[in-house]
Amino acid sequence: MEQKIQALITATKEKFGLTNYYLHTSSFRRSLDIFEDTTYILTTEWLPSHAKKVEEDDLNPPGTAIIDINVHTGQLKSILFVDNKSFAEKNIIVSTSTNDIIQWIEEETGLTYNEQFQLVEEGNGRLFFKECFMGIPVSPSGSIEIKYSQDGQLTLFSAIGQFPPKDKFKQDVPALSLEKVADLSKKQIKLIEFPLEKQKQILPFYGLEEIYITNDLTRTIPYEFFVNDKIQLAIDKIIYWDLPTNQSFEKTFLTFANDVTIEQVISKERHPNLLPFTNPEKEQCISTVSDFLRQEYPNDTGKWILKTLYRQDNYIYATLKYNEHSDFIFKRKLLVIIDAENLQAINSMDSQFMLNTFEAYTTVKKRTITENQAFDQLKNHLELTPIYVYDKRLAQYILCGKLDCAFSVNATNGELVKLDDL
Known part of the structure; x- marks a missing residue:
């Protein structure tokens, strides 16, 4: 095993063009995934050759490379160049075009674009991907992040989450609609008191409690289960x-x-x-x-x-x-x-x-509208989106509908308010 570890370290230096670096530290850590599997990670820190020796409590100098690799599979988990600066001898990514970066991710991770991960944010030298299955979001979700410098050098790669194989999914076709879940939607309307910092008040709002509904409508899975x-x-x-x-x-x-x-x-x-x-x-x-x-x-x-x-x-x-x-x-x-x-x-x-911190706030309890009236205002803003949710009992991801709403109703005056504005 020690020979394998040394081989991983040598391969890491060669693969990422770290000729202008020297190995500063190496260590192991372990993590758990949702399937209760243990993963062992080798973390190596590489300092630029021109950098002075770093003491234990010192900050890593700009350009330091910190690389995480799965010990048993050799798969790259993350790479970070401190201060967005790289002294790598060669470009790790072929180019900064989105297609080339996606292809590099596929080669590095073994994942397939649009089947297991999708691009959700792009700009300012950064690409952010979310886990999916056949284009449908997954919960709990994984993510992949890429950053590159102005000269096209990779400065961050991070893959977080499960990204399980296809046999972990019970594939299905979305069958739910807002009409089919109308009765359940009404039951999800809850009264919640929010603190409003500007007004120094605590006001009551009606909102929809987010929930996952199985595709066959037989049961629900609370959102907090995955928090x-x-x-x-x-x-x-x-x-x-x-x-x-x-x-x-x-x-x-x-x-x-x-x-x-x-x-x-x-x-x-x-x-x-x-x-x-x-x-x-x-x-x-x-x-x-x-x-x-x-x-x-x-x-x-x-x-x-x-x-x-x-x-x-x-x-x-x-x-x-x-x-x-x-x-x-x-x-x-x-x-x-x-x-x-x-x-x-x-x-x-x-x-x-x-x-x-909220003791000085004034709590307003008076309500001028009912729960049913609030639902009438919210029902046109409800969202039902397909999502694969991990079912621990089946040890599989099953297709659900995520019932959510981005709005709430002020119970004191009936005003419709975006949750992000609270």
């Missing part, structure tokens, strides 16, 4: 206690040591975030969260719901939600960080500090 990409264990337990505790809680600074050894690379060790929770671990984490709340929030018995547990780096994260109904766009949340070794709480993050 958090952690592998989570659902708990959904209200935390109660009889008595607070006199013990004080002392925070411990977190250390994020993610060093990966050559032995782990060789064995293709599964990512530690995949380690399942045993029942004793789960029960101890629940007890730890309860003890933490008794210490830090002694009067809050029954006011917090422990939603999930997940592993990240060397820690276990417990996510909690405040147990109250609120129409405010920002909900109060709490993150309790637990040492994965001794299962004791060592740190926390409470969103209350962010919510405090």
Whole structure:
């Protein structure tokens, strides 16, 4: 394996024309994808030959090349030249024409344009592509970004996301229409209170809660399902206690040591975030969260719901939600960080500090229109677009319709407002 790593480093230098560079550092890291597969990445940093030696805390000089390569496939994941400057001996891309760049991406990634990725933004020396399947968007989505300098040198290539093979998709023909989902659309209208910075007010608005609808209309998939990409264990337990505790809680600074050894690379060790929770671990984490709340929030018995547990780096994260109904766009949340070794709480993050910024705002509760009236205003602005959504139960992407709306209705006066303007 060490010979293979050295061969990758040598091939990297030759492939990208780094004759005028020397290898500064190399390291390994690992990542998880949506299929719970572990990928090992070799990161190499190359300094221009004329650059002085960089100390550990110094910034990389202009022209430094940082390159990520999949250890086991040899595929390029990203390349970045610092400050948009390259001293590479040869142009990595043939030209800056869009067609030539697309062809280079296809050769480098093995992907096919318009089948697996599409151009969505272009200009000022930058091209941005989004993942697709047969021209239809995908969720969660991947992206490819390209940047080049004025002299035509590639200065950034980045491929983020899954870009799975065709056998991961259950191919179908879009069959949904706004007429077919009309009843569901009405149910997705929600009242949300938005803070308006200019007016220093919190006003109620009616809007449509974005959702994915399966192509056969049998079920829906909430949009928020893909917002958090952690592998989570659902708990959904209200935390109660009889008595607070006199013990004080002392925070411990977190250390994020993610060093990966050559032995782990060789064995293709599964990512530690995949380690399942045993029942004793789960029960101890629940007890730890309860003890933490008794210490830090002694009067809050029954006011917090422990939603999930997940592993990240060397820690276990417990996510909690405040147990109250609120129409405010920002909900109060709490993150309790637990040492994965001794299962004791060592740190926390409470969103209350962010919510405090709105304390000086005036909250307007009075509404002059109903939910049905709001829907009548919004229905002509609803959007239903086909999208392939990953279904964890089937371990496949299935065709859905993404129901969305770019507008909301001010509940105090009936004014139609773009969400981007709020």
